[in-house]
Amino acid sequence: MSAFSDKVKGxxxxxxxxxxxxxxxxxxxxxxxxxxxxxxxxxxxxEKTGKTKQQVKDWLDSL
Structure with a gap:
């Protein structure tokens, strides 16, 4: 599990x-x-946002 995923789950x-x-x-x-x-x-x-996978990750990380 990546650090990104740990942060998101938290x-x-x-x-x-x-x-x-x-x-x-x-x-x-x-x-x-x-x-x-x-x-x-x-x-x-x-699919819903029209963003790339990396853009989705960055977007969620910014929230």
């Missing part, structure tokens, strides 16, 4: 709330996170 509820405020069409299902399946979650977020 603040997950706050991050989800801020992200959903910025992109109203994001749902709780888009943020389903399972160990080892972060690529799937990032793929859903990429």
């Amino acid at each position: 603040n997950w509820n706050q991050i989800k709330g801020k992200a959903k405020q910025e992109y109203a069409d994001l749902t709780d299902d888009d943020f389903l996170y399972e160990e080892g399946k972060e690529d799937e979650m990032f793929g859903r977020l990429q």
